[in-house]
Amino acid sequence: MPTRGRRPLGSPDARGAVLGAARELFAELGFERTTMRAVAARADVDAALIYHYFRDKEGLLAAAIELPVDPAALFAGVASDPSRAGEELVRRVVTLWDSYPEIRERMIAVLRTGLSHDHAAQLVRDLLSSNLLAALGEVLAGDRRELRTGLIGSQIGGLMLARYVLRVPGAADATPEELVRAVGPVIQHYLTGPFAPADTSATSG
């Protein structure tokens, strides 16, 4: 039922166009100020089609912030050498970000949306913890697992923002292997290092 040249229901690109428009508007305006009408206008579809596909704005948000890669594939075998899991994690995410700007921009948009709206923050938290735990659960030390995965997420997310959004010197122009060498041991520390009392060296051993 196309009207005025809009993309019709069932058009193969209509769903993708709605998701693309929603991602842009959530990132620009935040969740509260983004209206279904504005998403429909930007995607060039009838608003009814958005309700048809996604039911409501929460459903649209959940679909919009899905990661653009399958985390299971991205992280498969990352811990096959447990003593190198930190390096391997950094190598894979930085290589992915550097090699696929569209995927990187989608992941940045997911993070930005999470930073601007509580509902999205919950989805980002779930995404982070379930995927990191699934990928790294077997190599993760037994104690303080929530703190460990939270800190890994904080460093990986902080690195993404510093390298690609704020373009902080050093972080922005380092090669992937320089980041593997500098940040890999940090992730390894969060994975398996002792979170020792402050009067011993927590990075040795």
Next chain:
Amino acid sequence: MPTRGRRPLGSPDARGAVLGAARELFAELGFERTTMRAVAARADVDAALIYHYFRDKEGLLAAAIELPVDPAALFAGVASDPSRAGEELVRRVVTLWDSYPEIRERMIAVLRTGLSHDHAAQLVRDLLSSNLLAALGEVLAGDRRELRTGLIGSQIGGLMLARYVLRVPGAADATPEELVRAVGPVIQHYLTGPFAPADTSATSG
């Protein structure tokens, strides 16, 4: 020259009201969509007063994203024991954030503004590098100093977002001393650790 009950030029709180309104609107809308008219309306002043104080929107942005604490005071003596500088840095920033929600929210607003606009990103980069270098320059290893400060910034910023904005489990509910023990060695590694080839352990020693 008050009109309709607005705050007059020279009113002691007019400048602060303008800055507060600007911070809110930059964070909510980003730099491009924030208008001087909207700032004036929210601050309850004449727009002419904003031009009087800040000249233009760039001047308003620069004033709005000034840090709410004096970094020189915050970091004074942080490296007095060079082997503990990483722990001490984490202790001071987390204690500050936990103890002074208003300062924390201002710092989060600065970071968010930097993430949403290139002009603000430049200011945040300058703020970060000059203050971290001034505080930690003497303890920082001689090689890769830009990369080291950039990575410190990425971890401190990522921790702030994970703990207070995304409220990631583990990162959000850890005590300051737990974070000192877990993240302190990471900052110490970025300060002085060898960014060694991947086939040696970069965290030991």
